[in-house]
Amino acid sequence: MNHFHYYDHKLETLDRDRLRELQNEKLRLLLREMGGNEFYAEKFRAAGIRREDVHCVEDLQTLPFTTKSDLVAEQAAHPPFGRLLSYPLSRYRYLHQTSGTTGRPLKWLDTQESWDTWLRCWGYVYRGAGATEDDIVYCAYSFGPYVSHWAAIEGARGIGALAIAGGGLSSELRLRSILENNCTVLLCTPTYALHLLEVARRNSLDLRSSAVRITIHAGEPGASVPNVKRAIEEGWGAACFDHAGATEVGAWGFACEARNGAIHLNETEFLFEVIEPATGRPAREGERGELVVSTLRRAGMPVLRYRTGDLVELGTAHCTCGRTLAHIQGGVIGRADDMLIVRGVNLYPSAIDNLIRSLPYVLEYEVEIRRLAGMDDLHFKIEAARGSAGDPAQGVADAFRAQFNIRIHVERVAEGSLPRYESKARRYKRVPGA
Numbered sequence: 325m326n327h328f329h330y331y332d333h334k335l336e337t338l339d340r341d342r343l344r345e346l347q348n349e350k351l352r353l354l355l356r357e358m359g360g361n362e363f364y365a366e367k368f369r370a371a372g373i374r375r376e377d378v379h380c381v382e383d384l385q386t387l388p389f390t391t392k393s394d395l396v397a398e399q400a401a402h403p404p405f406g407r408l409l410s411y412p413l414s415r416y417r418y419l420h421q422t423s424g425t426t427g428r429p430l431k432w433l434d435t436q437e438s439w440d441t442w443l444r445c446w447g448y449v450y451r452g453a454g455a456t457e458d459d460i461v462y463c464a465y466s467f468g469p470y471v472s473h474w475a476a477i478e479g480a481r482g483i484g485a486l487a488i489a490g491g492g493l494s495s496e497l498r499l500r501s502i503l504e505n506n507c508t509v510l511l512c513t514p515t516y517a518l519h520l521l522e523v524a525r526r527n528s529l530d531l532r533s534s535a536v537r538i539t540i541h542a543g544e545p546g547a548s549v550p551n552v553k554r555a556i557e558e559g560w561g562a563a564c565f566d567h568a569g570a571t572e573v574g575a576w577g578f579a580c581e582a583r584n585g586a587i588h589l590n591e592t593e594f595l596f597e598v599i600e601p602a603t604g605r606p607a608r609e610g611e612r613g614e615l616v617v618s619t620l621r622r623a624g625m626p627v628l629r630y631r632t633g634d635l636v637e638l639g640t641a642h643c644t645c646g647r648t649l650a651h652i653q654g655g656v657i658g659r660a661d662d663m664l665i666v667r668g669v670n671l672y673p674s675a676i677d678n679l680i681r682s683l684p685y686v687l688e689y690e691v692e693i694r695r696l697a698g699m700d701d702l703h704f705k706i707e708a709a710r711g712s713a714g715d716p717a718q719g720v721a722d723a724f725r726a727q728f729n730i731r732i733h734v735e736r737v738a739e740g741s742l743p744r745y746e747s748k749a750r751r752y753k754r755v756p757g758a
């Protein structure tokens with residue numbers, strides 16, 4: 325046994341053939357449970373497939389993909405939940421919704437058994453990061469109708485840790501709670517972890533000497549973006565871990581203590597495919613593609629061959645943690661619809677974030693995107709630390725020139741004038757072109 329922590333050592337290190345057998349078994353069970361799910365019944369009928377004829381993962385690949393817009397349209401056509409439930413409503417206990425940043429929020433329900441899936445998935449996230457029952461976990465979330473907030477805190481309790489809900493508090497009060505209660509694990513978005521550092525500096529609170537030893541993040545690629553990760557780790561004096569998930573899917577990925585910049589795909593609870601976004605064909609080995617996920621155990625409201633919109637690259641090397649589960653290198657690279665084309669260069673916000681976070685004098689930034697002649701023109705607003713040497717705006721422009729060979733406009737704005745974010749940052753704003 326090595327020093328790595330596992331949630332289920334046997335499952336996580338299973339021989340790949342045995343893992344596939346197990347996935348096939350779980351898939352057959354799931355399909356049997358889906359009798360009441362009219363949405364998928366219709367999808368199977370339209371594809372000319374009988375549910376009972378699907379015996380293995382390969383058989384499932386004849387079913388067309390499910391997209392987020394399919395789900396949104398389904399709930400609009402058959403309000404409030406769509407015909408997406410496998411069981412009568414009386415069997416459900418949990419109702420959450422997506423934030424709806426890209427349109428109408430999705431409502432997602434869980435039975436007790438489905439909720440237990442969430443807790444298992446979070447078990448992998450926590451144990452993967454090395455958290456144990458001795459940890460005190462602080463969830464710096466609003467605790468609104470969002471599943472990740474509740475699954476995170478219940479998942480912490482699921483591994484036996486002491487868990488604190490930090491909803492309804494100012495950033496300063498959250499920091500005081502983290503320090504007073506000797507919290508050892510912090511959960512929040514990467515953006516908010518950086519914001520808390522700023523608030524701590526203003527209040528002369530020393531977070532490096534706090535008990536926090538692990539930070540766990542999702543909701544944005546940040547914790548897999550090297551310079552964001554470094555800034556969080558240096559500021560908090562803690563090891564920073566990324567994980568990935570979605571309301572309609574579950575917490576599907578987690579980072580391990582090998583700390584090699586990869587996220588493991590939780591193949592004990594989900595099936596994964598990586599496809600070419602344009603054609604839907606399987607991506608070639610080592611090629612960037614869109615992640616497609618099928619739930620194996622969340623039978624109450626499952627998704628099959630769901631296009632996440634997340635761009636990923638499968639890793640090929642074995643992970644030193646000993647897990648046989650597949651992994652994606654560099655976490656979620658971005659969302660297919662987030663890509664910017666700036667003077668002919670394809671650019672993801674995560675790459676921009678990585679560059680900005682290598683410039684310690686930039687406190688916060690915002691980007692206006694103007695579409696000009698089919699290309700995106702970027703106008704940056706930055707807040708710079710007081711007493712920054714030189715011209716910070718010029719510094720950012722020069723760094724872009726050096727790294728991406730593109731010219732951008734940079735404007736320095738007053739400290740504190742740009743918004744700060746508790747959850748996902750919305751730093752990119754489309755404005756009408758000239």
Ligand SMILES: [Zn+2]
Pocket residue numbers: 580581582588643644645646647
């Ligand atoms: Zn690993």
